Amino acid sequence: MLGLGRQSKHMTSQPIRFLLNDTEITLPEAAPDETLLDFLRLSRRLTGAKEGCAEGDCGACTVLVGRLRGGVLRYEPVNACIRFLAACHGCHIVTVEHLTPKGAALHPVQQAMVDHHGSQCGFCTPGFVMALYGLWMENADPSVVEIETALQGNLCRCTGYEPIVKAARAAAKAGGQAMDALARERDAVAAKLAAIPAGADVSKDGKRAILPADSDALAQALLDNPGATVIAGATDVGLWVTKFLRPISPAIFIGHLMKDVTVSDSEIRIGAGVTYSEFLPFLAESMPELTDYVERIGGWQVRNAGTIGGNIANGSPIGEMPPLLIALGARIVLRRGDVRRELALEEYFIDYGKQDRAPGEFLETVIIPLPQARVAGYKVSKRAHSDISAVAMGIQIREEHGIITEARLAFGGMAGIPKRAHLAEAALHGRPFARDTFEAAAHAVAGDFQPLTDWRASAEYRQAVAANLIRRFWLEQDGEPVRLSRTVEA
Ligand SMILES: Cc1cc2nc3c(=O)[nH]c(=O)nc-3n(C[C@H](O)[C@H](O)[C@H](O)COP(=O)(O)OP(=O)(O)OC[C@H]3O[C@@H](n4cnc5c(N)ncnc54)[C@H](O)[C@@H]3O)c2cc1C
Ligand code: FES
Ligand code: FES
Numbered sequence: 001m002l003g004l005g006r007q008s009k010h011m012t013s014q015p016i017r018f019l020l021n022d023t024e025i026t027l028p029e030a031a032p033d034e035t036l037l038d039f040l041r042l043s044r045r046l047t048g049a050k051e052g053c054a055e056g057d058c059g060a061c062t063v064l065v066g067r068l069r070g071g072v073l074r075y076e077p078v079n080a081c082i083r084f085l086a087a088c089h090g091c092h093i094v095t096v097e098h099l100t101p102k103g104a105a106l107h108p109v110q111q112a113m114v115d116h117h118g119s120q121c122g123f124c125t126p127g128f129v130m131a132l133y134g135l136w137m138e139n140a141d142p143s144v145v146e147i148e149t150a151l152q153g154n155l156c157r158c159t160g161y162e163p164i165v166k167a168a169r170a171a172a173k174a175g176g177q178a179m180d181a182l183a184r185e186r187d188a189v190a191a192k193l194a195a196i197p198a199g200a201d202v203s204k205d206g207k208r209a210i211l212p213a214d215s216d217a218l219a220q221a222l223l224d225n226p227g228a229t230v231i232a233g234a235t236d237v238g239l240w241v242t243k244f245l246r247p248i249s250p251a252i253f254i255g256h257l258m259k260d261v262t263v264s265d266s267e268i269r270i271g272a273g274v275t276y277s278e279f280l281p282f283l284a285e286s287m288p289e290l291t292d293y294v295e296r297i298g299g300w301q302v303r304n305a306g307t308i309g310g311n312i313a314n315g316s317p318i319g320e321m322p323p324l325l326i327a328l329g330a331r332i333v334l335r336r337g338d339v340r341r342e343l344a345l346e347e348y349f350i351d352y353g354k355q356d357r358a359p360g361e362f363l364e365t366v367i368i369p370l371p372q373a374r375v376a377g378y379k380v381s382k383r384a385h386s387d388i389s390a391v392a393m394g395i396q397i398r399e400e401h402g403i404i405t406e407a408r409l410a411f412g413g414m415a416g417i418p419k420r421a422h423l424a425e426a427a428l429h430g431r432p433f434a435r436d437t438f439e440a441a442a443h444a445v446a447g448d449f450q451p452l453t454d455w456r457a458s459a460e461y462r463q464a465v466a467a468n469l470i471r472r473f474w475l476e477q478d479g480e481p482v483r484l485s486r487t488v489e490a
Contacts, residue, residue: 014200016209018088019066019192020044021098030085030202032209032231032251033241037061037080040095048096048126049080052155054242056082056235056302057386059154062127064134065304066092066182066189069259069278073190075182076277076304077134079153082238083305084231086209087253089200092189094182096126099133107180109133112171113164120158128154131300132168137182141172152385153299198256207249214257215335218362221252223337226359228252232273233305235298236314255307258364267370272309272363279308286370293324293377299386309363312345315355315417318456320392322349322418324377326410327394330368336361352416373398373406374477378469382456389413390457391465395473399433409441409470414449414462421448424470438474442467 016027020040037054040046040063052060061080066073067090075094099107106114109132119125128151135142135150142150147168148161156164177183199213210228212218222228229248231237232255240246258271261282268282276297284291297320298306311321312332322345330345336358345366348356357363375396381387391413398406407428409421427444431437451462 014197014202016086016089016200016202016211017196018090019092019189020046021093021095024192027085027202029204030209031204031207032084032086032229032249032253033207033247034085034204035081035238035242036063036083036085036088036093039085040080040093046095046097049130050123050126051081052123052127054081055239056153056298057155058124059127059131059151059299059301060124062130062154062301063096064092064094064130064182066094066193067256068190068193071190071194073186073193075134075137077131077150077153077301078305079235079238079301082234082242084209084234084238084241084251084253086200086202086211086251087231087234087255089211089253090193090196090198090256092193094130096130098181099129107133108174108176109136109167109171112167112174116163116167116170118159118164118167124154124156124159128156128164132164132171134300135168136171137177137180139172140175140177142168144169149295150300153301155386207247207251209249209251209253211253212257215364218252218254218257219335219337222360222362225250225252230254230313230362232307232310232313233275235302235306236310236316254362255305258309265370268368270308270366270368272313272365273307274309275305275307276303287375289375290324290377293320293379296379296381296385297321302386308366312348312366313355313357313363315349315353317352317416317418318388318390318392318413319418320377320379320389320412323392323410323412324394325366325368326418326420327377327396327408328368328371328375329396329408330366332363333365333367334361335364340364342367346410346418346420349417349419371396376473376476378472380465380469388456391462391469393466393469395470397428397433397473397477402433404428404431404433404437407441409445411449411466413456414451414466419449421445421466423447433477435474435478438470442470445470 050060052058056079062077063080064075065078066075200211229251258273260271262269311319326346377394379389379392381389394410396408407425412418424441424445427441445466451459453459
């Protein structure tokens with residue numbers, strides 16, 4: 001069967017099933033490249049969610065996705081334009097149409113947007129309403145910073161953000177969360193989602209989407225279909241389809257798998273399917289100084305879908321987790337069938353577009369040693385949010401009795417792969433923990449890389465930034481405030 005890949009004897013043919021607002025959806029047929037946004041707008045005529053950019057940037061397509069995690073139902077805003085329909089299996093999809101049943105008064109979030117003039121042309125408005133709705137349900141009294149963080153992934157080009165932030169505050173004051181439909185129906189929805197069998201396997205027009213029920217089924221599906229496209233959060237793969245029209249069949253969806261995070265005295269182990277939003281509470285607990293860095297990856301919607309495993313496996317030279325994780329000394333576990341191997345993360349990146357991953361193999365776990373040292377992560381991008389960096393740096397410095405005993409610096413955006421700066425490390429190692437030492441490292445880093453000039457930045461700019469980030473680390477450690485980002489609370 002051309003294009004379908006080999007059917008595994010471990011897989012059974014099962015439809016995609018999910019809840020869409022109040023309706024139970026069963027799809028015996030679906031192609032892996034059908035987006036949720038197209039399904040909503042073209043098949044269901046739910047046209048509230050808009051298509052602005054079709055690449056996860058503008059938030060006009062925002063919907064809520066409710067998923068059971070450890071038996072608890074949680075709703076999060078995601079971008080429907082780069083969410084594939086197959087990945088909705090077992091979820092509750094909530095669109096803006098669900099907020100106000102016909103004839104009912106506007107939802108408090110919508111009313112606040114009206115009262116505070118939060119809309120002009122209105123194209124972005126349903127997306128803002130859904131992001132604010134997600135915030136309103138989970139945080140009854142958000143600060144301005146929290147509101148802005150929730151809106152990082154929503155762009156408005158005519159109203160401006162101040163009225164929208166005011167609307168968010170007014171909606172919080174209006175309250176009513178306990179009376180909201182999603183709160184009232186939570187138990188019933190959770191029971192319906194729990195009854196949906198794990199796993200699905202559907203095809204349409206000769207294209208196949210496989211959702212393995214668990215990691216063992218995933219291992220088998222990849223052995224049977226070694227050329228399949230692995231899709232986790234689809235915040236990279238989604239664009240391959242919407243922007244480059246690339247074929248992705250057969251596709252194996254894994255965003256629902258490998259979700260465990262375990263923390264011991266010495267390390268954090270993260271399943272490859274853990275999203276940024278799922279990881280952040282653990283990071284805040286164990287390495288709070290790094291949360292700012294991760295909160296600047298994408299916007300809220302992207303962090304709710306994008307996985308740390310996807311950021312690594314993608315192998316992009318500008319992915320932002322690898323430099324930080326390499327600096328932290330992270331290791332990864334790759335699995336093929338029942339065989340697992342562990343390697344240092346930096347060894348995974350061989351060359352531009354080339355990673356140490358065999359056909360049929362997948363990334364299963366990321367192991368991060370808990371640092372007993374000073375750590376930092378810096379990102380320099382044109383926009384503060386929803387923008388990938390021109391240069392990113394992860395740094396870990398261990399100092400004993402005033403002498404640097406370990407230095408790990410890794411950069412993104414400086415080479416064809418995320419890479420350590422060995423010359424800069426050598427300039428630090430064994431030297432006094434002092435300004436001159438960091439100044440020497442800032443000079444040495446010029447020899448570590450020959451960066452490219454591209455539309456994000458020139459080679460000269462990248463070299464200057466790399467050196468300045470090393471200086472910045474010293475200034476911060478020396479007690480000089482270097483605050484370059486985040487809103488000051490009003
Ligand atoms: C608007 C927007 C903003 C963004 N901003 C940033 C940013 O600031 N910083 C940044 O670093 N990135 C950013 N990204 C890129 C993207 O969000 C991240 O790279 C994300 O972590 C990818 O994870 P995913 O789960 O969505 O991966 P997917 O898109 O599902 O997959 C990415 C790649 O990894 C492979 N893959 C995924 N999981 C596995 C696995 N377990 N084993 C083997 N292969 C696997 C896939 O086959 C594919 O090749 C942004 C993307 C968008 C759309
Ligand atoms: S249409 Fe712009 S984020 Fe989806
Ligand atoms: S109201 Fe027009 S883009 Fe936001």
